[in-house]
Amino acid sequence: MTTPLLQLDRSGLYCAAGDFHIDPWQPVKRALITHAHSDHFARDCGSYLVAAEGATVFRIRLGADALIETLPYGQPISINGVTVSFHPSGHVLGSAQIRVEHRGEVWVAAGDYKRDPDPTCAPFEPIRCHTFITEATFALPIYRWADPQKVIGTINEWWRRNAASGKTSLLFSYAFGKAQRLIASVDPRIGPIFTHGAVERINDAYRQSGVKLPKTHYLVRSEKPDLRRALVIAPVSARDTAWTRRFNQVSTGYVSGWMRIRGTRRRRAVDRGFVLSDHADWEDLLLTIKETGAERIYVTHGYVPVLTRWLNEHGYNAYGLQTHYESGEGEAAEVGEVEAAEVVTEEAESNS
Ligand SMILES: [Zn+2]
Ligand SMILES: [Zn+2]
Incomplete structure (x- = not known):
């Protein structure tokens, strides 16, 4: 042999x-x-x-x-x-x-x-x-994933509704790959897009490689910009840190393939889960x-x-x-995180 x-x-x-x-x-x-x-x-x-x-x-x-x-x-x-x-x-x-x-x-x-x-x-x-x-x-x-365009549509709709009521849309996603895919896909006319430093670093690398991303603003801890219509994209690791606790009126979302499942042991809540892998x-x-x-x-x-x-x-x-x-790391490592999150997605509801 x-x-x-x-x-x-x-x-x-x-x-x-x-x-x-x-x-x-x-x-x-x-x-x-x-x-x-x-x-x-x-x-x-x-x-x-x-x-x-x-x-x-x-x-x-x-x-x-x-x-x-x-x-x-x-x-x-x-x-x-x-x-x-x-x-x-x-x-x-x-x-x-x-x-x-x-x-x-x-x-x-x-x-x-x-x-x-x-x-x-x-x-x-x-x-x-x-x-x-x-x-x-x-x-x-x-x-089994739904059409990504549809998922992006539901994210846009969530963002638009939050913006209309003066709420910040805080979206957690993996910082390398998923975050850039989201930024490139959402409708930037709804409002400004702000990012956590971990996301913005990779955005820069993507732009240098010729990937077209809409304008994003790196959200520095010391600054207090108007975030009432903003979409803020941050890694899951930033949840429950001082960085995210600064937001007043906020709706939280989480984007991951793991949003397809509903964890039984739930400790922390996000308002919305979006299934995009x-x-x-x-x-x-x-x-x-x-x-x-x-x-x-x-x-x-x-x-x-x-x-x-x-x-x-x-x-x-x-x-x-x-x-x-x-x-x-990445989506593969997120399953533990998600089990800890109180997440019931509309997508998962209608599919199961
Ligand atoms: Zn990977
Ligand atoms: Zn992998």
């Missing part, structure tokens, strides 16, 4: 033929990174290879000292005789599926991906391969796996046993890949 092209070692997914890792969780000599959420890279690697389209964000996330090499989407290079290329995964700016080819065998490590349109990043591109490594963050049949839902996971034409599927990051079992029952050879990332 020959060595598989990619296999787990103690640092991450390793390609022995090319002598590199993909999305390692421990420092390695050479790391290829699917995207800049912290559950997909380790600090202090010798070098990083990333999609050129996400270069500005990777610089912020990996640090000023990191040695970062970039490769534009679709352009193949050879690493020790292994052909490597990056292809859009539609998840966040610069997110990539990594295609690895050696002696006629093709593997694709998809990282996190979604199929719904997103004005802030290139759309997912299906890649034919023999072996496909898929994420499983929302790999349960209950996860940067990951594929159940149907899109299955569609994507089918489109790759792969016979062998490795499942990682999320509901691994559920998806693995379904695939094995439907003619695939599927295996779970246990990484050390199970509680990482």
